[in-house]
Amino acid sequence: MQRRNFLTTAAGLVALPALPTVAQAAVQPDLRGANRIKFAAVGLNHSHIYGQVEAVIRGGGELVSFYAKEPDLAAAFAKRYPQAKQARSEQEVLDDKSIQLVLSSGIPIDRAPLGIRVMRAGKDYMSDKPGIITLDQLAEVRKVQRETKRIYSIMYSERFENRATVKAGELVKEGAIGKVVQTIGLGPHRIALMSRPDWFFDKKQFGGIICDIGSHQFDQFLFFTGSTKADVVASEVGNVRYPQHPQFEDFGDVMVRGNGGMGYVRVDWFSPEGLKTWGDGRLTILGTEGYIEIRKNIDITKSEKGNHLYLVNQKETRYIDCADVPLPYGQQLVDDVLNRTETAMTQEHCFLATELAIKAQKQAEVVKLKV
Numbered sequence: 001m002q003r004r005n006f007l008t009t010a011a012g013l014v015a016l017p018a019l020p021t022v023a024q025a026a027v028q029p030d031l032r033g034a035n036r037i038k039f040a041a042v043g044l045n046h047s048h049i050y051g052q053v054e055a056v057i058r059g060g061g062e063l064v065s066f067y068a069k070e071p072d073l074a075a076a077f078a079k080r081y082p083q084a085k086q087a088r089s090e091q092e093v094l095d096d097k098s099i100q101l102v103l104s105s106g107i108p109i110d111r112a113p114l115g116i117r118v119m120r121a122g123k124d125y126m127s128d129k130p131g132i133i134t135l136d137q138l139a140e141v142r143k144v145q146r147e148t149k150r151i152y153s154i155m156y157s158e159r160f161e162n163r164a165t166v167k168a169g170e171l172v173k174e175g176a177i178g179k180v181v182q183t184i185g186l187g188p189h190r191i192a193l194m195s196r197p198d199w200f201f202d203k204k205q206f207g208g209i210i211c212d213i214g215s216h217q218f219d220q221f222l223f224f225t226g227s228t229k230a231d232v233v234a235s236e237v238g239n240v241r242y243p244q245h246p247q248f249e250d251f252g253d254v255m256v257r258g259n260g261g262m263g264y265v266r267v268d269w270f271s272p273e274g275l276k277t278w279g280d281g282r283l284t285i286l287g288t289e290g291y292i293e294i295r296k297n298i299d300i301t302k303s304e305k306g307n308h309l310y311l312v313n314q315k316e317t318r319y320i321d322c323a324d325v326p327l328p329y330g331q332q333l334v335d336d337v338l339n340r341t342e343t344a345m346t347q348e349h350c351f352l353a354t355e356l357a358i359k360a361q362k363q364a365e366v367v368k369l370k371v
Contacts, residue, residue: 031060037337040093041066041084043106043114044073045197048128050080052103052155056126059330061101067093090114094121101126101151101337107199108206112137115152116144124151124337129215132354133207135362142351151336154350156219158187158281160329164294164307164322165220168285172224177287177313180225182262184284185217190271191250192278193242201245209237209249209267211354211361217265218256218360219353224285227258228348230356235364240371241270251367254360265360276304289313 039061041049045068053063067087068074078086087093093102094117102118104111105128112132118125131154132138145152159165172180199205206212222230233255241250254265271279281296290313297306307322332344 030058031331031334032057034060035062036060036334037100038062038064038098039101039103040064040087040096040099041077041103041105042068042090042093042118043104043110044068044070044077045107045199046105046128048155048157049077049103049105051157051161052105052126052128053081055155055161055327055330056101056103056334057330058327059332059334061330061334064099065093065096090117094118094123099123101333104128108133108212109199109204112141115141119144119148119150119152122148122150124153126151126153126155126333129154129156130207130212130354130357131215131350133211133358135355135358138351138355138358145347149340151333152347152350153333153345154215154219154354155329156216156345156353158216158296159220159223160344161327162281162294162296162307163325163327164296164309164320165283166327167309167320167322167325168283168292168294169223171292171309171311172285172287175289176311177285177291178289180261180285180287182264182286183217183221183224184264184282184286185220185266186280186282187213187217187265187267188271188279188281189213189267189269190273190275190278191242191269201242201248203247203249207358208252208361208364209269210235210252210254210265210364211357213267214252214254214265214360215354215357217254217263217267218356219349220283221256221261221263221265222258222349222353222356225258225261225263227260228352230256230258230352232356232360232363233257235360236367237361237364238367238369240369252361252364254364256356256360275300277306287313 063084065085065087101124103126111127115125235254237249237252250269256263277297283294285292293310295308299308309320311318
């Protein structure tokens with residue numbers, strides 16, 4: 001439905017007051033082809049690797065090689081990026097002194113051990129989420145990162161790759177809703193059952209639903225509340241719909257409290273087939289002077305596209321179409337690789353977000369419902 005038709009009353013719907021749009025900032029320059037750093041990909045088990053690669057290319061990175069032990073995954077990647085050399089082994093990538101950054105979207109249990117090898121090889125690392133799935137892994141990653149001073153970044157794409165969430169960060173920084181009190185992060189997903197590999201259903205391999213897709217929500221909670229310390233108040237998980245996969249979880253929720261605010265997280269695998277996207281992801285940021293609601297992938301009331309932001313404060317109620325808001329993460333990460341800085345995300349923030357997700361998963365009460 002076009003925005004200009006949004007006020008038209010449809011059967012069963014009530015027209016809402018007009019929400020004025022605002023002009024967007026110019027799209028961030030695409031540094032594609034600048035070849036500011038050379039990078040590689042190792043482990044291609046999740047399609048998130050393509051978003052990771054595109055972010056670094058936009059930031060001026062040159063993809064020079066890749067490795068995957070699965071022939072089908074390697075063939076698909078080679079077709080997408082014919083300019084990249086297919087390495088014969090992981091070690092070939094690690095031994096290439098020209099490579100400064102390694103990306104991975106391998107099986108989750110393998111991501112932290114690979115990151116450790118990458119850092120010990122003198123390179124920086126960017127993992128898909130979850131980048132770490134156990135507290136033992138986290139302790140070892142922290143140790144090696146301190147020793148090597150390399151970057152261990154986890155791509156929390158629900159913030160870094162969502163333009164409305166980036167815009168919300170700008171508005172919060174400007175004080176548009178006052179002091180942030182709480183975030184509510186909703187991360188529903190479509191399961192696409194028949195397309196999933198075996199490891200997807202094994203909690204030992206993927207870490208559990210809160211550790212996995214919930215890690216996005218903890219990143220956003222820390223970012224928007226400004227919390228540098230936080231504790232899990234309560235958490236629960238369940239396998240409601242898929243008893244044929246007893247090691248799988250399809251629902252989880254968490255209450256978290258930090259030194260900058262409070263948060264609630266809900267994640268699930270219940271997105272229905274009738275929804276015209278993989279998940280109706282939402283984020284509500286409550287402040288002392290107003291609130292922001294983000295509809296990340298779709299607004300079922302008016303648009304099948306994503307990046308919708310609603311701002312309500314003491315002065316106005318406003319809709320912001322964030323389709324043209326720049327995505328800075330890729331360029332910032334490349335800058336950090338070159339300058340040894342932490343502009344994309346501080347290392348402690350990266351680790352704390354995943355620590356909270358792991359702890360919430362570990363202490364979660366298992367809930368059993370009859371359906």
